[in-house]
Amino acid sequence: MKVNIHLNKRVAVIGAGMTQFRRRILETPQEIAWEASSKALEEAGLELKDIECVVIGSAPDAFDGVNLKGEYLSHGSGGIRKPSSRVFVGGATGVMAAITGWYHVASGMCNTVLVVAEEKMSPARPHPQSVFRYIWDPILEKPLNPNLIWIFAMEMHRYMATYGIKKEEIALVSVKNKRNAANNPYAQLGGNITVDDVLNSEVLVWPVQLLDISPVSDGGAAMVMASEDVARRYSDTPIWVDGVGWTLDNTEWPARDLAYPRYLEFAARMAYKMAGIENPYKELDVIEPYDPFDYKELHHIEGLRIAKRGEAPKLLKEGVFDIDGDIPSSPSGGLLGVGNPIAAAGLMKVISIYWQLKGTAGKMQVKKPVHTGLAQAWGDLMQASTVIIMRN
Amino acid sequence: MVTSLKEEELHKHVLIPYKPNAKYAYTAGQAQSRYLLGLKEGKILGRKCVKCGKIYVPPKMYCDECFRPTDIWVEVMDEGYVMTAVASFISWTREKISEPELVGVIRLLPSNPRDFVYPGIFHRLCVSYEEVRNMSVIGKRVKAVWRPKEERKASIEDIQCFKVI
Numbered sequence: 001m002k003v004n005i006h007l008n009k010r011v012a013v014i015g016a017g018m019t020q021f022r023r024r025i026l027e028t029p030q031e032i033a034w035e036a037s038s039k040a041l042e043e044a045g046l047e048l049k050d051i052e053c054v055v056i057g058s059a060p061d062a063f064d065g066v067n068l069k070g071e072y073l074s075h076g077s078g079g080i081r082k083p084s085s086r087v088f089v090g091g092a093t094g095v096m097a098a099i100t101g102w103y104h105v106a107s108g109m110c111n112t113v114l115v116v117a118e119e120k121m122s123p124a125r126p127h128p129q130s131v132f133r134y135i136w137d138p139i140l141e142k143p144l145n146p147n148l149i150w151i152f153a154m155e156m157h158r159y160m161a162t163y164g165i166k167k168e169e170i171a172l173v174s175v176k177n178k179r180n181a182a183n184n185p186y187a188q189l190g191g192n193i194t195v196d197d198v199l200n201s202e203v204l205v206w207p208v209q210l211l212d213i214s215p216v217s218d219g220g221a222a223m224v225m226a227s228e229d230v231a232r233r234y235s236d237t238p239i240w241v242d243g244v245g246w247t248l249d250n251t252e253w254p255a256r257d258l259a260y261p262r263y264l265e266f267a268a269r270m271a272y273k274m275a276g277i278e279n280p281y282k283e284l285d286v287i288e289p290y291d292p293f294d295y296k297e298l299h300h301i302e303g304l305r306i307a308k309r310g311e312a313p314k315l316l317k318e319g320v321f322d323i324d325g326d327i328p329s330s331p332s333g334g335l336l337g338v339g340n341p342i343a344a345a346g347l348m349k350v351i352s353i354y355w356q357l358k359g360t361a362g363k364m365q366v367k368k369p370v371h372t373g374l375a376q377a378w379g380d381l382m383q384a385s386t387v388i389i390m391r392n
Numbered sequence: 393m394v395t396s397l398k399e400e401e402l403h404k405h406v407l408i409p410y411k412p413n414a415k416y417a418y419t420a421g422q423a424q425s426r427y428l429l430g431l432k433e434g435k436i437l438g439r440k441c442v443k444c445g446k447i448y449v450p451p452k453m454y455c456d457e458c459f460r461p462t463d464i465w466v467e468v469m470d471e472g473y474v475m476t477a478v479a480s481f482i483s484w485t486r487e488k489i490s491e492p493e494l495v496g497v498i499r500l501l502p503s504n505p506r507d508f509v510y511p512g513i514f515h516r517l518c519v520s521y522e523e524v525r526n527m528s529v530i531g532k533r534v535k536a537v538w539r540p541k542e543e544r545k546a547s548i549e550d551i552q553c554f555k556v557i
């Protein structure tokens with residue numbers, strides 16, 4: 001893979017804000033975006049007039065039940081009469097929004113960018129599942145009546161079969177993340193559960209059970225990114241974006257081996273190269289890999305080359321990814337614990353790393369000193385991956 | 393602060409139903425049309441790129457690696473190995489269903505177990521839930537069960553399911 005990176009400006013994050021993640025929030029999508037955006041501006045010490053560009057992230061239109069969500073959200077996101085754009089790459093959107101904010105600044109186009117991500121999953125009836133029907137190939141796949149969980153169950157089972165991984169080992173991700181979420185004031189589903197709770201929960205699409213999967217939720221997240229000179233003026237603790245990477249694989253998921261996320265390896269290599277990281281296991285202090293399903297956190301840890309193929313469950317069991325472990329993983333509680341308003345959940349992961357590196361993560365703060373963190377998201381037909389690396 | 397719906401409001405909220413009367417006439421395209429006609433004949437067809445050797449099933453008229461036209465039609469076997477299998481207890485609207493739907497992905501032959509990309513098909517498996525649950529079906533050799541010739545409609549449904557041989 002050839003990536004030439006010509007940076008005009010160094011980019012920092014100087015403020016962030018989130019709404020709580022909940023099911024059936026009564027506020028409109030625009031009100032949710034406004035709440036997250038105002039909090040981010042407040043933390044950055046800026047006003048909307050100081051923002052030059054706006055980037056909006058929202059995954060599929062269909063969830064909120066409105067069309068063209070970028071335009072729809074623009075006023076709640078402070079995007080009126082500014083260069084505003086919307087990005088969407090399915091589940092990978094939240095981190096893609098941050099990456100897009102980054103290149104707006106890195107290119108020299110704007111000195112300040114407000115990045116806003118919002119999603120309401122709960123308005124869809126009878127269930128948000130039905131909205132996903134249109135992601136399938138209309139001729140070759142839809143006649144089999146699939147629902148979205150099918151492909152992830154297929155990937156999970158392939159991963160388990162290839163490396164001999166047991167459901168008990170995977171369930172530990174759900175246990176860890178929901179436990180971490182108990183420390184997160186924005187979280188929907190924090191709490192203490194056991195491996196048995198996961199194994200005894202409702203079977204949806206075997207091997208996926210109810211507690212293997214993140215909840216349906218609504219929520220918003222926003223972040224202010226700025227060029228170095230602005231960042232130094234407004235913040236004593238700017239957090240630098242040192243690496244970004246993103247890739248799409250093909251949509252032919254039945255024609256490639258699902259045991260390993262090749263799409264993520266490419267995205268990670270790009271981000272590591274930019275950040276000068278050679279050994280991710282040694283050089284990363286805290287990570288937020290995308291975890292809409294519990295197996296996915298492990299799968300992603302392997303795609304990020306933090307663990308060898310098939311070995312993430314072993315490291316998990318040894319406590320490497322615990323909040324007081326070598327590489328705390330999803331100390332926010334992840335999507336499994338905080339909730340999964342798709343684009344907002346991805347940006348939540350970036351914000352969590354930002355707060356960790358700034359040292360303002362409160363009860364979520366990991367025990368050891370942290371200097372380098374990574375957030376990652378993934379989506380579409382198991383094809384899109386986005387990675388961001390930050391340092392303090 | 394966000395406001396959540398109260399429990400009692402869940403039962404008496406006003407629903408605005410809207411059914412977009414959208415209908416689509418999808419295009420199968422050159423490659424998929426030929427693939428569907430092949431299914432009617434009981435054949436699984438693919439397209440081969442002679443430059444990189446890749447065989448596309450379902451077929452494509454271009455090679456996405458070489459970014460050039462694929463060159464020839466090839467027939468692959470209606471047999472292969474189960475890569476993964478799952479059992480769905482929910483419908484696409486998330487309603488519970490009592491008899492699970494059993495589906496999976498098959499790596500069709502000829503192909504190599506070391507191939508990361510291979511001719512593949514997503515379809516139903518005619519196996520038991522137990523075989524899916526205990527993973528014994530993964531890695532098994534399977535063969536297509538075709539619908540009787542007169543019932544075939546040039547559709548993915550011309551194959552009923554894949555059966556262990």
Ligand SMILES: [Zn+2]
Nearest residue numbers: 441444455458
């Ligand atoms: Zn080729």
